[in-house]
Structures are given as C-alpha cells and as structure tokens.
Amino acid sequence: MLSLFARRSAGVRIELSVAEFTAPCAFPRLERIRSLVASRFGGIEVSDMKIFLTDHSGPPASICRHEPEMITAASLIAEPSEGVLHAAVGNPCRHTYASYSM
Numbered sequence: 001m002l003s004l005f006a007r008r009s010a011g012v013r014i015e016l017s018v019a020e021f022t023a024p025c026a027f028p029r030l031e032r033i034r035s036l037v038a039s040r041f042g043g044i045e046v047s048d049m050k051i052f053l054t055d056h057s058g059p060p061a062s063i064c065r066h067e068p069e070m071i072t073a074a075s076l077i078a079e080p081s082e083g084v085l086h087a088a089v090g091n092p093c094r095h096t097y098a099s100y101s102m
C-alpha cells in the first residue's frame, strides 16, 4: 500500500491509500475526494464524510459507483479517536451507515 493522503480534522482521521496496481479510474476519484475534503478541511465531521462518499460527480469514475461497470460494495468511515467504525453495505447513497464500537 502506498499512503497518498492522511490528515486529521476535528477528530476525524482521513486516510486514502491505493495499491501499487490501482485501476486508472481511482485517480479521478482520489482527486475528487481530496477536493471535497479540502472544501471543509478543519471542520470535517462524520456527517460530512457520509456526504462526500455519496458523491456522484464524474461518472463512471464517481466516488459512489453504480453499475454497469463497477459498483461500490461498501463504505467505511473510521473514527479512531472515538473507537467507532461507521459502515454501509452497498452504495452509501442507498444504504444507511451502522456504527460499531471498536
């Protein structure tokens, strides 16, 4: 794994990583999430991340992906400082996040 982005904002750690052999469509998605994070940096809450992860800009390489080419299988938001993991199974625009204590 190559860590490309890691910052902490309002207690929410944001880290995006890509494998060495990531599909080319990952890069527009990375740029989009960076832009969304930068737009709220310093005051990002879990509710903001949930909105960011449902972003549909730039299809078919949107952050929240739908068929026919690829689909978002799950969406995860970790709050290490709170010991909480928020998980949505399937597209986060269609499924509610459940929160789990870690």
Ligand SMILES: [Zn+2]
Pocket: 054, 056, 064, 065, 066, 091, 092, 093, 094
């Ligand atoms: Zn969606």
